[in-house]
Amino acid sequence: MPDPSPHSKDSRNGLAGVTAGHTSICSLDRILRYRGYAITDLLECSFEEVAYLLLWGDLPTKNQLREFAMRLYTHAQSLPETVLWCFERLAKTSPQCSIMDVLRTGVSILGQLECDNGPEEMPHNRDLSQERLKAEQLLGHVPALLASWIDCISGRRPTPWPKKPLATALLEKLCHTQISKNAASVFTKTLILYAEHEFNASTFAARTVTSTGSDMHSAITTAIGALKGPLHGGANEKVLEQLMDIGTPENVEPWVARQLENKDVIMGFGHRIYKSGDIRAILLREAGHQLDDSSPSFEPYRKLEKLAHKVESVLLEQKRLKPNLDWPAARIYHALGLPINLFTPLFVVARMSGWTSHIIEQMSDNRLIRPVAKYIGPSPRQYLALEDR
Numbered sequence: 133m134p135d136p137s138p139h140s141k142d143s144r145n146g147l148a149g150v151t152a153g154h155t156s157i158c159s160l161d162r163i164l165r166y167r168g169y170a171i172t173d174l175l176e177c178s179f180e181e182v183a184y185l186l187l188w189g190d191l192p193t194k195n196q197l198r199e200f201a202m203r204l205y206t207h208a209q210s211l212p213e214t215v216l217w218c219f220e221r222l223a224k225t226s227p228q229c230s231i232m233d234v235l236r237t238g239v240s241i242l243g244q245l246e247c248d249n250g251p252e253e254m255p256h257n258r259d260l261s262q263e264r265l266k267a268e269q270l271l272g273h274v275p276a277l278l279a280s281w282i283d284c285i286s287g288r289r290p291t292p293w294p295k296k297p298l299a300t301a302l303l304e305k306l307c308h309t310q311i312s313k314n315a316a317s318v319f320t321k322t323l324i325l326y327a328e329h330e331f332n333a334s335t336f337a338a339r340t341v342t343s344t345g346s347d348m349h350s351a352i353t354t355a356i357g358a359l360k361g362p363l364h365g366g367a368n369e370k371v372l373e374q375l376m377d378i379g380t381p382e383n384v385e386p387w388v389a390r391q392l393e394n395k396d397v398i399m400g401f402g403h404r405i406y407k408s409g410d411i412r413a414i415l416l417r418e419a420g421h422q423l424d425d426s427s428p429s430f431e432p433y434r435k436l437e438k439l440a441h442k443v444e445s446v447l448l449e450q451k452r453l454k455p456n457l458d459w460p461a462a463r464i465y466h467a468l469g470l471p472i473n474l475f476t477p478l479f480v481v482a483r484m485s486g487w488t489s490h491i492i493e494q495m496s497d498n499r500l501i502r503p504v505a506k507y508i509g510p511s512p513r514q515y516l517a518l519e520d521r
């Protein structure tokens with residue numbers, strides 16, 4: 133087979149279809165499964181149950197779940213003072229910054245406070261139960277980082293972390309109000325669906341950092357940076373901006389035509405793996421129907437649903453493109469009253485469970501990740517000393 137030309141699609145294949153390692157955490161064959169359990173069954177669980185499954189390898193017993201939830205709660209309510217001190221100052225100097233940057237900085241400070249300098253012994257000798265405890269700390273700390281930043285920029289006095297399931301507690305902290313059972317249940321489902329997805333870009337980035345023998349906090353800051361991009365986690369924020377831009381069902385066809393003509397991607401559509409549809413998008417759209425119709429944002433949600441369906445049918449007809457998880461997630465977060473700039477940070481809260489599980493899996497059977505590149509630069513040429521150029 134001839135080598136692909138430097139500008140052919142094949143030459144910039146982004147590792148599409150390449151098996152880059154092994155995992156026992158998640159499989160995408162036919163139906164999405166976490167550790168062998170079908171995602172349709174896991175949607176009945178609490179977020180803590182799913183996070184425990186990903187991190188410890190099995191669904192918890194009642195006792196294990198109670199203790200795990202208590203550990204996460206303890207971490208959520210005990211953010212180190214230094215982080216809060218830094219956030220207060222950063223909120224004054226850069227209140228408008230991306231909240232993804234805030235989380236990346238927050239995790240970085242936590243790593244420094246923990247003196248997480250990476251393994252002293254060889255990676256395969258690491259005490260992985262210590263790493264799991266570190267992961268639990270991040271699972272509790274990161275939602276608290278998010279809520280604390282929102283308190284800082286809104287000038288609110290910090291309140292204690294609610295002693296409730298993590299999803300409910302976080303939603304209450306962010307919305308600053310009691311939330312209905314249905315809202316909590318739909319929000320929990322978004323976190324479960326966002327929790328894990330095999331070798332996606334941010335997880336692979338985290339595994340690559342881990343493979344060098346570096347520490348968990350460094351790998352997580354890398355993953356947050358990767359998730360921020362609009363082709364990955366950042367898409368959920370862009371989805372809502374696009375729906376707002378379209379405005380009404382009559383505008384859908386001219387809007388889509390313009391996008392396609394300009395070769396602009398439509399956010400929330402397409403997927404590297406799911407070429408005939410993302411099951412998570414179907415499941416979340418169904419879950420969205422559970423939203424409480426007494427909530428004040430339900431009417432706008434219904435309107436957005438109509439608009440979204442119209443976009444879906446136009447894109448299916450014209451490009452055979454189907455929505456991914458970010459498509460329904462954006463409307464649901466909006467209906468729950470969450471501001472757009474929280475959408476991708478919420479993805480971080482959920483994916484922390486998948487990332488940390490992959491980091492530990494990489495540590496447990498490590499080999500440096502170091503692929504090769506095909507050189508397409510200038511052919512060998514004569515060097516000229518500076519004075520002769």
Ligand code: COA
Binds near residue numbers: 365396399
């Ligand atoms: N809008 C418009 N066209 C799209 C598209 C989208 N969202 N997603 C894919 N396409 C087009 C591609 O341009 C390509 O067209 P071409 O063959 O005429 O060049 C064709 O569909 C095949 O796409 P492919 O190259 O296989 O996609 P990919 O695997 O490289 O990229 C994504 C996958 C996710 C990056 C891409 O679908 C995308 O940018 N989606 C929008 C961002 C998004 O929602 N990200 C969240 C993912 S969960």
